[in-house]
Amino acid sequence: EPEVTQTPSHQVTQMGQEVILRCVPISNHLYFYWYRQILGQKVEFLVSFYNNEISEKSEIFDDQFSVERPDGSNFTLKIRSTKLEDSAMYFCASSDIGMMGTEAFFGQGTRLTVV
Amino acid sequence: QKEVEQNSGPLSVPEGAIASLNCTYSDRGSQSFFWYRQYSGKSPELIMFIYSNGDKEDGRFTAQLNKASQYVSLLIRDSQPSDSATYLCAVNMNRDDKIIFGKGTRLHILP
Numbered sequence: 001e002p003e004v005t006q007t008p009s010h011q012v013t014q015m016g017q018e019v020i021l022r023c024v025p026i027s028n029h030l031y032f033y034w035y036r037q038i039l040g041q042k043v044e045f046l047v048s049f050y051n052n053e054i055s056e057k058s059e060i061f062d063d064q065f066s067v068e069r070p071d072g073s074n075f076t077l078k079i080r081s082t083k084l085e086d087s088a089m090y091f092c093a094s095s096d097i098g099m100m101g102t103e104a105f106f107g108q109g110t111r112l113t114v115v
Numbered sequence: 116q117k118e119v120e121q122n123s124g125p126l127s128v129p130e131g132a133i134a135s136l137n138c139t140y141s142d143r144g145s146q147s148f149f150w151y152r153q154y155s156g157k158s159p160e161l162i163m164f165i166y167s168n169g170d171k172e173d174g175r176f177t178a179q180l181n182k183a184s185q186y187v188s189l190l191i192r193d194s195q196p197s198d199s200a201t202y203l204c205a206v207n208m209n210r211d212d213k214i215i216f217g218k219g220t221r222l223h224i225l226p
Contacts, residue, residue: 033213043159043203043216055212091158103149104214106158 002026004107006092012113013082021077021110023092032075033093033104034067036060043091049075082114117142117208119217127223134191136220138204141185147207148180148187149214152200159203159216163189194224 005024013019025032034046047057049067066078075094079086089111093104118141128134136150147166151159165171165178165187177190187206191198201219208215 031212035216042218043153043205045213045215048212050212058213103161103164105161106151109158 002105004092004094004105006090006107006110008110009108010111010113012115015084015114016081019079019082019112021079021090021092021112023075023077023094023107024073025075025092025094026096026105027073029094029096029105031055031095031097031104032067032069033095034077035091035093035106036088037091037109038085038088046077079112082112084114087112087114117215119204119206119215121202121204121217121220123218124221125223126220127225128194129225130194130196132194134194134198134222134224136189136191136202136204136222138187138189138206138217139185140187140204140206140208142206142208143182143185145182145185145206145208147214148178149205149207150176150178150187150189151203151205151216153203153219154200159205162202191222196224196226198222199224 007022032049037043047061048055064080089109091109092107095104120139149164150162153159163178165180171178175192179188203219204217205214
C-alpha cells in the first residue's frame with residue numbers, strides 16, 4: 001500500500017539552528033501539506049502546496065518557515081532559526097485532488113525537539 | 116475563528132458496546148467531514164469521510180452528518196480494546212485547501 005514517508009523520525013536541534021524535515025508523498029499525489037502537533041494539543045495546519053507554490057498557509061507559518069519540492073519526489077519543510085516552541089510532531093500529508101473533496105494521507109511524523 | 120469542537124473525554128465504553136463520538140463545527144460552509152484515529156505518538160489515520168447529510172456505514176463504523184445542526188458523529192459498533200485511541204474530527208471549511216482538526220476525544224474500551 002502506498003504511504004507517505006518522513007525522515008528523520010526524531011530530530012534534536014539547538015535553539016537558533018536551521019532544520020529541514022523531509023517527506024516523500026505518495027507518488028501520484030499532487031497536493032502536499034504540513035501539519036504540526038505540540039504534545040497534548042491538537043493537530044494544526046501549517047501550509048498547503050500545489051503546482052510548485054503555496055496555496056494556503058496559517059498564521060503559524062511565518063517567515064521562519066519555508067517549503068520546497070526540490071525534485072519530483074521530495075517535499076521539505078525548513079525552519080530557519082528554531083525556537084523552543086517549535087518543538088512538536090510534524091506531519092506531512094498528501095492528497096490526489098486536494099482536501100476539499102477527498103482524504104489526505106499522513107506520514108508517520110517527525111518529532112522535533114528544540115533544546 | 117473557524118472551530119471544530121469535540122469533548123476531550125476520556126470516554127470509557129465496555130467491550131462489545133457502541134461508542135458514540137460527537138463533533139460540532141462553526142462554519143456553515145463546511146463541505147467535507149473526516150474522522151481520523153490517532154494512537155499515542157502516532158500519526159492520524161483516516162477512518163471515514165462523509166459529505167452528505169445522513170449516515171454512512173463502513174464495517175463497524177458509521178458516520179452521521181447533520182449540516183443544519185453543524186454536527187457530525189462517529190459510531191463504533193462492537194467496540195474492541197484495539198479501538199482505544201484518540202478520535203479526531205476534521206472539517207474542510209468553505210472549500211479551503213486544508214482540513215481543521217478538533218482536539219480529539221480519547222476513547223477507552225474496557226475489556
